[in-house]
Amino acid sequence: MQRFLKSFRVVVCFLWLSGLAHAQNRSGEYVIAGINISGIKFLDSNALLNMAGLKVGDTLEIPSTRTATAIRKLWETGLFGDVEITATKFEGNKVYLNLYLQERPRVSRIQFEGVKKGDADKLQDKIKAIKGKIISDPLVKNALITVEKYYKDKGFYAVKVNATQPKDTLLSNSVILKLKVERGKKVKADEIIFEGNQAVSDKRLHRRMKIKEKRFPRIFTSSKFVPKKYKEDKERIIKLYGKEGYRDAQILEDCVYFVKPNRVNIYMKLHEGPQYHYRNITWKGNFVYSDEYLSQVLGIKKGDIYDREELDKRLNFSLTEQDISSLYMDNGYLFFRITPVETKVEGDSIDIEMRIYEGPQATINSIFINGNTRTSDHVILREIRTIPGRKFSRREIIRTNQALSQLGYFDPEKIQIEPVPHLETGTVDINYTVEEKPSDQLELSGGWGGGIGFVGTVGVVFNNFSLRKAGKLSNWRPVPAGDGQQLALRIQANGRAFQTYSLTFTEPWLGGKKPNAFSVNLSHSVQRNVFRNRVLGGLQVTSATMSLGRRLNFPDDYFVLSNALSFRQYTIDNYNAGLGYNNGVSRSITFSTTLARNSIDNPTFPRTGSNISLSVTMTPPFSLFDNIEGRANYDALSPQERFRWIEYHKWMLDASFFTPIVGKLVLNTRAHFGFLQTYSKEKEVGPFERFILGGSGLSGFNFLLGSDIIALRGYKDRSIVPFSTGVNAGTGGTVFSKYVMELRYPLSLNPAATIFVLSFVEAGNNWADFGRFNPFNVYRSAGIGARVLMPAFGMIGIDYAVGFDEVRGDPGANGGQFHFTIGQQIR
Numbered sequence: 001m002q003r004f005l006k007s008f009r010v011v012v013c014f015l016w017l018s019g020l021a022h023a024q025n026r027s028g029e030y031v032i033a034g035i036n037i038s039g040i041k042f043l044d045s046n047a048l049l050n051m052a053g054l055k056v057g058d059t060l061e062i063p064s065t066r067t068a069t070a071i072r073k074l075w076e077t078g079l080f081g082d083v084e085i086t087a088t089k090f091e092g093n094k095v096y097l098n099l100y101l102q103e104r105p106r107v108s109r110i111q112f113e114g115v116k117k118g119d120a121d122k123l124q125d126k127i128k129a130i131k132g133k134i135i136s137d138p139l140v141k142n143a144l145i146t147v148e149k150y151y152k153d154k155g156f157y158a159v160k161v162n163a164t165q166p167k168d169t170l171l172s173n174s175v176i177l178k179l180k181v182e183r184g185k186k187v188k189a190d191e192i193i194f195e196g197n198q199a200v201s202d203k204r205l206h207r208r209m210k211i212k213e214k215r216f217p218r219i220f221t222s223s224k225f226v227p228k229k230y231k232e233d234k235e236r237i238i239k240l241y242g243k244e245g246y247r248d249a250q251i252l253e254d255c256v257y258f259v260k261p262n263r264v265n266i267y268m269k270l271h272e273g274p275q276y277h278y279r280n281i282t283w284k285g286n287f288v289y290s291d292e293y294l295s296q297v298l299g300i301k302k303g304d305i306y307d308r309e310e311l312d313k314r315l316n317f318s319l320t321e322q323d324i325s326s327l328y329m330d331n332g333y334l335f336f337r338i339t340p341v342e343t344k345v346e347g348d349s350i351d352i353e354m355r356i357y358e359g360p361q362a363t364i365n366s367i368f369i370n371g372n373t374r375t376s377d378h379v380i381l382r383e384i385r386t387i388p389g390r391k392f393s394r395r396e397i398i399r400t401n402q403a404l405s406q407l408g409y410f411d412p413e414k415i416q417i418e419p420v421p422h423l424e425t426g427t428v429d430i431n432y433t434v435e436e437k438p439s440d441q442l443e444l445s446g447g448w449g450g451g452i453g454f455v456g457t458v459g460v461v462f463n464n465f466s467l468r469k470a471g472k473l474s475n476w477r478p479v480p481a482g483d484g485q486q487l488a489l490r491i492q493a494n495g496r497a498f499q500t501y502s503l504t505f506t507e508p509w510l511g512g513k514k515p516n517a518f519s520v521n522l523s524h525s526v527q528r529n530v531f532r533n534r535v536l537g538g539l540q541v542t543s544a545t546m547s548l549g550r551r552l553n554f555p556d557d558y559f560v561l562s563n564a565l566s567f568r569q570y571t572i573d574n575y576n577a578g579l580g581y582n583n584g585v586s587r588s589i590t591f592s593t594t595l596a597r598n599s600i601d602n603p604t605f606p607r608t609g610s611n612i613s614l615s616v617t618m619t620p621p622f623s624l625f626d627n628i629e630g631r632a633n634y635d636a637l638s639p640q641e642r643f644r645w646i647e648y649h650k651w652m653l654d655a656s657f658f659t660p661i662v663g664k665l666v667l668n669t670r671a672h673f674g675f676l677q678t679y680s681k682e683k684e685v686g687p688f689e690r691f692i693l694g695g696s697g698l699s700g701f702n703f704l705l706g707s708d709i710i711a712l713r714g715y716k717d718r719s720i721v722p723f724s725t726g727v728n729a730g731t732g733g734t735v736f737s738k739y740v741m742e743l744r745y746p747l748s749l750n751p752a753a754t755i756f757v758l759s760f761v762e763a764g765n766n767w768a769d770f771g772r773f774n775p776f777n778v779y780r781s782a783g784i785g786a787r788v789l790m791p792a793f794g795m796i797g798i799d800y801a802v803g804f805d806e807v808r809g810d811p812g813a814n815g816g817q818f819h820f821t822i823g824q825q826i827r
Contacts, residue, residue: 005324032058033094039101041173043184048101051077060095064089070099071384077133080104104134105167108174114181121145123179135165135175147179154497155224157256157264185262188214188223196252196270200241208240211232211266225256225264234268241272245305247350276306279349285356289327294354306350315429325394328358332391332749334421334428335359348816360613361428362392365427371434375464376408379484380432381417382509383407385557392419392428399557400432401827402609405602407484409464410434411751412602433553434511437751439463443793443822451588459490467507484508490739500525515551516822517562520544537574537582543567549594558599566590568706570688577705579687579731588688588706592617605746606658607666611634617689618649621679632684650689651675661743670740675770677734689730691766693720693779695805696799698818707732711819712764714781714803719813722768733766735773754789760801779814780804797821 004142012180052070082102089096135597151159168174241249344351383403385396405412415431443459465487468478487508506687510518528538549562549625570586596613600606697711744758783801803814
């Protein structure tokens with residue numbers, strides 16, 4: 001109809017100009033003396049004349065086809081509902097024209113009918129760009145497609161959307177685009193039918209798909225039919241065949257058809273083809289490494305199933321094993337390229353020729369840092385392994401990425417590393433782009449602990465502190481920052497009954513040239529026995545610690561060795577602390593050393609890597625100098641004399657491994673072991689520094705004795721201690737072991753609120769002495785939980801666990817338990 005109207009107008013205008021000229025006997029050639037454009041409101045007149053191809057001064061023959069051509073050009077823009085050209089006046093050989101254009105209405109508003117408010121807001125954002133544009137069929141069609149796709153992606157495959165364009169009475173020449181949505185019910189897959197598959201069973205094909213039949217159990221999958229996921233599922237099926245050697249496999253045809261208003265069947269006809277195997281693999285263009293060595297690194301043998309995806313991993317950037325590309329790129333060959341070419345396909349065998357371009361070794365020229373608005377450049381530069389003047393190394397880039405992630409100052413998901421090669425000079429520049437995230441933490445928590453009632457905690461940790469900038473008042477916003485130092489202040493109190501104060505300062509690069517981490521910690525704790533506002537007695541613990549750690553280069557630079565020297569004094573004044581004496585002073589001087597290796601890829605939500613540490617803490621062997629021999633002589637001493645100087649050596653082993661399972665699902669396995677003993681068999685282990693298990697691992701009263709509080713979910717806090725009697729009853733064990741398996745899945749990796757859920761099984765126990773140690777005699781539990789990392793508060797965790805074994809001496813300690821933690825990871 002529109003085409004007819006356009007042609008009709010063109011003919012009418014042509015005849016009108018011809019009739020007017022004939023009536024006035026004006027046939028002939030004229031010069032256009034003026035062109036008036038009427039009817040437009042928003043469009044530019046000069047641009048419209050250019051579109052029409054008419055301008056003042058042109059020669060126009062009347063009658064002429066030029067006016068018809070001009071009308072057609074303007075009409076085809078889709079901007080006008082009516083176009084007319086008329087001759088308004090003749091003067092000699094001059095003619096004046098009027099170009100009348102009726103603009104098509106514009107979209108003033110978009111309205112939805114039949115949708116929820118939340119969906120309407122999201123849809124408004126998706127199609128808001130059409131507001132103010134001229135209404136047209138393509139514009140309306142695109143809006144309909146956008147709305148349909150939105151609902152189909154949510155599982156409403158049978159959605160219907162209709163559009164109307166009522167006139168907007170509030171604005172001239174405007175319409176409202178009204179979209180009426182009938183989303184219907186979510187469409188689910190009733191049955192998935194495969195035809196033509198012989199080598200791969202229906203069951204394996206079903207497992208490969210994310211869309212499941214309605215009868216299948218679903219945990220991380222759904223039976224909702226979503227076109228995008230269906231397309232991905234078809235790609236997964238072809239990849240499955242490819243991994244099995246069926247390189248010719250294809251889906252010959254497929255269809256989706258309704259069997260009920262909200263149920264569809266999926267049909268796929270498959271062609272598998274033959275299963276292929278590798279035959280001869282040859283190398284061409286390699287000079288640095290021999291054919292034999294490259295074949296050894298590749299690890300593919302004659303007769304192996306042809307798997308192109310696995311071949312690409314072994315050639316390029318495998319995350320778990322050495323590949324051919326990393327072999328070259330770790331040795332400076334940045335310009336290296338390798339292309340596998342199928343040179344011969346015979347029967348079920350394929351010959352591959354590896355065509356290599358090695359290129360020159362590249363030297364790092366310059367390093368550029370972008371995006372750090374708070375952290376000083378030198379803090380980043382000291383973590384960068386790619387040093388100007390050295391050969392390029394892909395491994396060092398990966399290590400740098402891990403090091404920057406572990407700083408905790410930047411969003412690990414947004415660290416970008418871009419090598420910029422210069423083939424003409426054989427050099428490369430490397431751009432590091434980071435995005436700052438909040439790293440300081442505020443601890444505000446409360447809980448019940450150790451029979452002393454409610455304990456409140458206020459703490460603040462400045463993880464990117466700068467002592468160097470502290471002398472300038474303008475840098476205190478709220479504290480000077482940017483040099484990577486740590487300052488932690490913590491107060492824990494229960495009125496007069498319990499108070500503890502601590503201050504820690506850490507400089508991770510003492511001297512600024514080497515990664516020597518120097519730390520100082522001062523703390524003072526008071527536990528009082530208060531009765532009717534009178535202090536009847538108390539326990540005071542004062543400690544000071546200095547530590548120095550350094551990064552090692554052997555066996556690799558994931559290793560860190562740290563040493564610490566501590567002094568601690570326990571002052572007991574008319575107070576029963578379970579020590580066997582109510583008055584006295586005990587002191588300890590300890591030297592501890594820790595060897596740790598941390599290769600996790602992300603401190604917030606690790607996917608790969610491990611964290612292993614072995615620590616030894618020891619006091620001087622005071623028993624060698626006290627001239628007391630024999631157990632009987634030790635037993636004859638009072639507890640105050642036996643524990644005047646605390647003596648022990650303590651060993652701790654912690655190992656945590658992260659393994660990706662499928663997609664974002666990660667398995668975390670952990671093992672922990674601790675052992676406490678004196679130097680002399682004749683001297684008993686004191687009540688200090690022991691191991692206590694149970695609950696969330698949050699410390700209460702027991703930490704005043706230096707005890708290690710080990711979490712064991714599914715049991716009450718600090719409920720698992722050796723069942724014994726005597727001086728040290730209930731103060732903890734001297735040997736413990738614990739084992740954990742945990743499945744983790746992230747819901748959000750946004751640095752503003754990282755969230756992941758988990759399920760776990762764990763077991764552990766502790767024993768009074770090593771002679772009773774049995775790693776298989778453990779308390780078992782299982783449960784589920786969630787973690788939320790909020791930059792201001794640290795890691796917040798909640799778990800629900802069930803303990804399966806009754807605790808000896810405390811029958812009600814196991815069972816269903818909720819555990820809440822803040823600012824810490826459960827060990």
